[in-house]
Amino acid sequence: MSAIPFTESPTGFDDTTQLDRTFTGRENELSQVFNLFQSLERRRILIYGRIGIGKSAFLLEALATLRRNLPRKLFTYTALPAELDLATAALIALAQELPDDDWAQNTLHQMGIPTAKAIKERTTEASANVVFGAKMSEKSAPQGKLQYPTAALDTLIDRALKKYPEGVVIAIDDLDKQNPARVRQLMHDAQGILKGRAWFMLTGHPTGITADLLTTERGLFDLQIELKELDQKTTYQMLVNYLDSVRIKDHCTDPSDPRSVLPFSPETARHFCQVSQGKPRLFNRLGTIVLNRAAELQADKITPEVLQAGLKSAAPKLQERAALNFQEERVRSRLQERGSLSDETIEIEDLEQLGVRSFSELVPILEKLEEADLAHQILRSDAQEFAAIDLPFGEFIDTE
Amino acid sequence: MTQNNLGLAYSNRIRGERADNLERAIAAYEQALEVYTREAFPEDWAATQHNLADAYRDRIQGEPLANLELAIAAYQNAAEIFTRDAFPEKWARNQSHLAQTLIKRSGLTNAPEDLESAIQLLQNALTGATPQSPDFIATQYVLGNALTQRHERSKDLDDLRAAERAYRAALEAISPEHYDIEQYRNALPAIQSVMGSRLVRDGQWQQGLQLLRDSNRQLSQSTDKLAHANALYQTAKAHEHLTDWDNARTYYRDTLRLYKHLKDDPGMAKSYEGLGNVLATQGNLARSLVELAQARELYAKLARTDKVSEIDKLYQSVECVLAKQPHPDLTYGQC
Incomplete structure (x- = not known):
């Protein structure tokens, strides 16, 4: 082996070669997406699943395949950066995909973002794809704010559609890595955009904002794909x-x-x-x-x-990496001891021992543990329950 | 004077049974009034009437409503001498205490007129109270409570806003060493949780959720578990309104756990009801029926016939839906 092949998460389309070689399974889910792209009518797609289930990899794999097969469509991808609204994030991703469009490049320039050409000159990473697929980097962070991002995005989609009449696809990843209240506001503000003329592909978490989207915005998405654990x-x-x-x-x-x-x-x-x-x-x-x-x-x-x-050595390494504070460590330890904690069965004495009075105060901590692979949420429709990740310390069992 | 002071001493006595002390205080004030006649000692007479009224207001023995009637009459007597022009501070205090008694009566009789009169009296009293004085602080606080109670009936957001202003005014004036500082401090986040829930229902959900988050954070640090339970309940309701069922369910369970711990039946009843509703909406019908049955039982115990019949209707609807689902092991009533 030339290197350790495992990666934390796909870093974008710079890595599509690696992704193409490692992406495995999800054939049914990918087929559903591809089938939808048979239509010329624009669609909205929501990909949801728990943290670490491979939503970003799935989205990038789907986009890479689609891009290869549908060259007359424009595909853009962005991981939603903190502090940006959906319209601005989509606008930047789209503008960066249109290096020959003066209006797009001027807009980027106004926002203090290096234009595609400038990036191309300055970085060796840049390719014909430029930022396509890249997580929005520091150099893409806007210095200036657009006054009317929604209107600007609308204009840009118009211009892009002239060049790509078969459609413009805007994929926005990592929606749920933001504060849920903020995401809720973002989605609320973006209703008009999402119902506009571009295709949208979003990723989210089943218990966060996505749950709301699923219940309150059933009409918004033409396809909702839940990614589950691989067999x-x-x-x-x-x-x-x-x-x-x-x-x-x-x-x-x-x-x-x-x-x-x-x-x-x-x-x-x-x-x-x-x-x-x-x-x-x-x-x-x-x-x-x-x-x-x-x-x-x-x-x-x-x-x-x-x-x-x-x-x-995994459990201590994961803990070390998570850099838990005292309170988080206390919750982790209790979770490990109990096996699982749920809003349904936890007792007030347990909560008081953990220094809180309500399970809802524990949820952000449990989510952090999930993010660190020290816990995972059991998906239930009647309770919120987190279980410890049971890393084996005992005897080795072959389960063939 | 001695009898009046003796009465005061009994009223404020820490040792002994509070009920007995108040009986002794009333007896002492009544004896004092035999000497302090209105004609001979109008100011002392009015002061004793005021003290007697306080004792009747707080009296434990006897018929509660009758005690409050006696208290109101005594405050009204005192008000004949403690006029705004002659004794502005004593007038303000007497009016404020009269208002508190009317609020107490309105809690027993559910009469909106008493609450209205009380709010009017408190607002007037504030014009006579010395700013930042203990009476001013207490009156603001009571006004906040009265407006909160009125909001429960009126659902008028302005009542909540006015209550918030009153609590803020009290908090700004109160000394950090005040013996009841925590109660005053908790009043603000408590009202903000009600306001937050209300704002969410009115469509200003971002601002509303922020208020709820802030109030929960503050109350989670306080010793007032009931105020915290109430704020959690408001948060559950807000999430329910936002159709954020998972969070609503978690908050209702948090609320229920805390009300149970506090043995607060009305709180438990409404939490079971909310939880039952959410579980039904999510399709967890059998689970929902269990919660609704608990809510019904508690409402029946509390003689809330209106709620009992509401829950009965809901229960039957859930049963109907459940009966239509194939479930070989269970049989349900006819729809």
Whole structure:
């Protein structure tokens, strides 16, 4: 292997080659998106699923495929930066995709954002895609504010449609990484834009704003796709693909061939996939930790012992990385002790011991633990429940 | 004078049974009034009438409504001497205490006129009270309470705004060493939670949610768990209005837990009701019926027949929907 193949999250379309090699599964969900693109009528698509389930990767994979197959459509992607409204974020992403449009470039210039040409001159990263797919970077952060971003976006969509008459697609990722109240306001303000002439693809979390969108804005989205945990077979294939993506030679993506999972054995690969619970981000984080631990142990194979050592070091590493404060650590520890905490069954004494009086005060902490892969929310329609991520400390079990 | 002072001493006595102390105070004031006649000692007579009124207002023994009638009559007697022109501060205090008694009576009789008169009296009293004085602070606080109560009936946002102003005025004037500072401090976030919920319902949800978040944060740090429970309830209602069912459900459960802990039946009843509603809306029908049944039981215990019949209708609707769903193990009533 030339490097550790696991990554925290897809960084954008600069990495589409890597994404193309590692993206696994979700065939049905992708088909649903592609089918919708058979129509010329513009559509709105919502992709939702819990944190770390692979929404960004899915969106980027779908966009990359669509872009290859529909060259007469314009595809833009942006991860919603903090402090920006949807219209401005969409405007910047779209303007950066139109390097030859003077109006677009002037608008970027007015906002103090380096224009595509300037970026091209200054960075080696820049390609014909320029910012397509890139998370909005510091150099894209506006210095000046547009007075009427919605009107400006409307104008820009008009101009883009002249060049791309088959449609303009604006994908906005990471909507739920913002404060829910702010997202609610953003969505409220963006109703007109979303119902306008561009296609929109949004990603969100099932229990945050997306839940509201699903209940109150059923008419807004033509397609709502929920991404769930990958099954074990797909996770295994994903491991094969990840490992193959960094092989210099001896490529092998056939899961029935034991060489496909080297340096894992089929046995340790299966166990690794089981522990990852079909959650792509946890899979990537654990993968990095296990391979690093193997390197520390100077092991060239992931034997059961090496895997166990890697997984044992995972919990402290994830905790260290999360940089929990006293209160958060107290909640984590209680969650670990109880296995799960829910608004339905928690007692007032438990809450008081945690220094609060209501479960709702714990929710932001539990969400932070989820973000750090130290907890996960159990999706229930009748209660809010978080469970500890059960990293194995006990004996090794092969679950074939 | 001695009997009057003795009465005061009993009224404020910390030791002994409060009920007994108040009986002794009343007896002492009545004896004092035999000496302090209106004709001979008008000011002392009025002061004793005022003190006697306070004692009847707070009296534990006897018929509550009759005690309040006696208190009102005594305050009115005192007001004949403690006029605004002759004794502006005593007038203000007497009016303020009379208002408190009317508020108390309106709580028993549910009579809106008493609350209206009380608000009028308090607003007038403030014009005579020395700014920043203890009477001024107490009157502002009582006015805030009265306006909050009036809002419950009127649903007029201006009442909430006026209550907020009154609480703010009290808080700005109160000393940090005041023995009841926390009660005064909690009044503001408590009213803000009601206002926040109201604003959410009026469409100003961003501002409303912010007020609710702020008030919950402040009240979560206070020892007044009831005020915190009330604020959580308002937050649940606001989320329910926003069709944010998951958050509404969590807040109703938070509210219910706290009201249960406080053994507050009306609070528990409305929390069960809210939770039952939300669970039904989310399609958790069987779970909803369990909560609604609890709400009904509590409302019946509280003799809230209006709520009982409301819950009955809701319960039957949920049962009807549930009955239409295939469920081999359960049988439900006819729709």
